[in-house]
Amino acid sequence: MARSEPGPASTPWTHWRRFATPPIEIKGLHYRYAASETEALRGVDLRVDEGEFVAVVGANGSGKSTLARLLGGLDKPSAARRAAACGHDLLTERGRWAARRAVGVLFQNPENQIVGENVEEDLAFGLENLAWPSERIRARVDEMVAAFGLGELRRREPHLLSGGQKQRTALAGVLAIPRKVLVLDEPTAMLDPAGRDEVLEAVERERAAGLTIVFVTQEMDEVVRADRVVALERGRVAFEGSPRELFAAPALVRRLSLGLPAAGALALALADLGAPLQPLPLTLDELVAALVGTSSGSGS
């Protein structure tokens, strides 16, 4: 499970493969910031198959955001044996431009991602840059407004939107340009709980529609929904597997500066008192089911 040098041949995920060229294919990716002595990424391998939802986790400074930027073609890798997003070579300027079109990236801060004067102008912005004809832009904006529940907000100015509404607008703007891959870098970190739910619902809708999603997060309760988790440690992949496999390895979770989902943390506290729950519950529903099961004899 935990391994410091993951080789592409040993990945257990080959059965996910549906197409010869996966949307994300990275081998031996390195990145060093201009002023830095150490590398932010030190040989990362990552393959994401079509329609997969992959969570990327790791301590502060482990390289998550750097990876997200590189996947979106927003920065030039220092070196890589292979670095491709939707078949576009991230090592070339031309490939990065093409990748920026195919891969949508949403960042953490809702304050600086909206460029339009109001919601519908923001949704149209990217399409105007691509010189779509205006009637096609109008149709696409209508589509996105409907899909993201922004009907009442379409003429609203950004500063009058809540954080969650801003993030939903930014996400709709990113996806107004038809994308194959969506990369999200802690998109809920600065939102209130209701805003977080709104954004997660929108992301789940895109997932159901078949979009390939790379989701960087510090929230272990968000990791639970992923098909697969990739954990970074000081710029390297230290774990790759299902959320359940990750959270079942408490020593590894600690080493990677991660935590458990709230339900798992409670189960672990119970285990410390000699009352373990098996298998480890990861959600409130699973925890309630496990507790009701164990205490069925005691009544209430």
Place this chain on the structure above:
Amino acid sequence: MKGASERAGAASGVAIACQGVSFAYLEGDRGVKALNEVTFSLSAGATVALLGPTGSGKSTLLQAMRGLLEPNEGEVRLDGLSRGEPGFAERQREVGIVFQTPEMQLFAMSAFEDVSFGPRQLGWPTDDVRAAAEEAMEQVGLPVAVFGARHPYSLSGGEQRRLALAGVLAMRPRVLLLDEPFVSLDPVARRELAAVLRALVAGGIGLIVATHDVDHAWALCEERLVLDGGRLVASGPWRFGDGGEADLVQHRLAVPFPVRLWERLGRPLTGAPRSAEQAAEALVAPAARKGSG
């Protein structure tokens, strides 16, 4: 001016009261009301979660409590004193504020230098500056012997956040105002910061924490203030089981995880646990729990 050593251990909170506080930002040519007749009073040493949707006025309220913003209407009283009264300015210095992502403001060449900056600016004698900085670094789990000479940027994200907190603690505040202290920290760094804050509270310091993280807020704080649209919509101790959940859910907030669990298990919410550890203890000893209800 009192030296730091004379005031060691004096952390006992400052009573903060807001009376009809309103504040409007100027945006273009019109005022946007960020706080609207906010009134409450907190006793010295209170631990308070300041909750509310994004843009509800939490940061503005923290700045008004620290005197960084002058309310357009109303006033902030510290230990019953109004601005301008003897003793007010000194109380105000004892209200420490930690902004969002405070590590952005680290600037010195060493951790110790950074933490010493505040008390030195206050004109304390050199020995007192050193003592205050050493104690503050100890309090946040970055002992001077190990971390003092480190460059702030060589520290991890969580360590940088705690170092920035030490820079405020070195000025020996009696109340700490924290703006989203857990945001963008990894889970381990959050747990470490929460442990530091719990220890500070145990030492008598007052704590006012603006956060979206209701689970941490519930674990740390005895009371909560809920702001929405610049208005105060709830204050006082947390209330669950008597409709108090609405104070959170109706204002885009969440009910803490242990409380939701207790609700699902049909247990009385008045005694809902504050943490996973407390919940586990209550769950393995159901009989003892029933007796205390």
